[in-house]
Amino acid sequence: MKQQLYECDVLDVVSETDVVRRFYIKYPDDVKLDFKAGQFAIVDMPIEGKYTHREYSIASPPAFDNIIELCIVLNPEGAGTRYLFDYIKPSSKLNLTLPIGKFTLPDSIDDDICFICTGTGIAPLRSMALYIINQNLPYKSMHMIFGNRYKGDILYHKEMQELHEQHDNFHFYPVLSRETPDTWHGPTGYVHTIYEEIFADKRPATFYICGWTAMLKEARQRLEAMGYDRKRIKFESYD
């Protein structure tokens, strides 16, 4: 790998669900960690004697404490996540690159922002939303559309709900594909009907999409069919 690696301290590891963990990682004090909301870091892991790298979006907003949060779902057959879940504990060391990537916000936010995500795809979008809110950046309206299967899969549920309640222009739409109206009072089905409804008037907006490939592909096609320019449809694929 060409990028320089930094030996970082794992401060904490917190279970978010049965299969998702939040990893709090601190870069060395002599590193100036200067990243943009939406970027990712590459984690380099010694697996069976061979260095193996995987990319992970930073779920936390930029801060001055050199600490980042990663939100990672276990792939039981996957070499990288198996290593992270089996061996990485608080006080472990982990080698990371500096944050990289172009899935970031524009310099000024002039129109509505629509975040569309599934699963851990919420990570970079949470970083962006918290950055905008914490920095008091001017924005018109933010919509976080989050698709999952079951209620228990909704990552950052309480936090997103609180943002929804506390900020008039932040709207959170958790949508579940495997719950029924008996078990879930919110929207059921997929993310697509939600943004198609919100933006039925085709008002100017920028869309940030992250998550499962099938969702990502379909969302791009549907948004283009609605008349949105490709330049306003930004995406990060995890495949």
Ligand SMILES: Cc1cc2nc3c(=O)[nH]c(=O)nc-3n(C[C@H](O)[C@H](O)[C@H](O)COP(=O)(O)OP(=O)(O)OC[C@H]3O[C@@H](n4cnc5c(N)ncnc54)[C@H](O)[C@@H]3O)c2cc1C
């Ligand atoms: C920009 C980006 C951001 C991401 N952010 C997140 C996130 O925030 N949270 C999250 O849970 N996941 C994220 N992912 C997915 C993550 O990088 C891994 O693919 C995922 O964790 C599964 O890894 P695994 O090793 O467990 O599975 P595996 O199936 O072992 O590997 C997953 C991927 O790595 C490739 N791969 C396999 N072997 C090697 C090798 N030796 N060297 C290099 N690549 C190999 C495979 O082709 C496969 O695409 C992100 C991916 C990208 C590209």
